[in-house]
Amino acid sequence: MGLFGVYTYKNTKGKTYYLHKTIGKNDTPLYFFSKSPRNAIDLPSGKTVIENKQTGLPLLKGLKINPKK
Numbered sequence: 083m084g085l086f087g088v089y090t091y092k093n094t095k096g097k098t099y100y101l102h103k104t105i106g107k108n109d110t111p112l113y114f115f116s117k118s119p120r121n122a123i124d125l126p127s128g129k130t131v132i133e134n135k136q137t138g139l140p141l142l143k144g145l146k147i148n149p150k151k
Contacts, residue, residue: 084096091131098113101125101134113142126129 089101099115100122106112113126125131131140 087124088119089125089129089131090119090133091133091140093133093140097138102130115140115142 091099091101093099097117099117100119101117101124102114102121103123103126104112104114111126113129116122128145129142130145132143133140
């Protein structure tokens with residue numbers, strides 16, 4: 083559990099989702115949302131949440147940084 087607790091997201095359909103993390107190949111962190119609060123984590127820095135308009139499922143996105151020209 084993070085410093086601020088767990089991250090929850092309530093979509094436009096009224097369902098609540100919790101953010102989770104697992105480790106993939108090459109120790110890459112993989113984030114996903116679940117309806118279960120068990121082992122949920124806080125929102126990582128540099129990430130934001132968007133919602134799929136068709137399904138209502140939340141998605142985690144990295145914040146874009148403007149590259150220098």
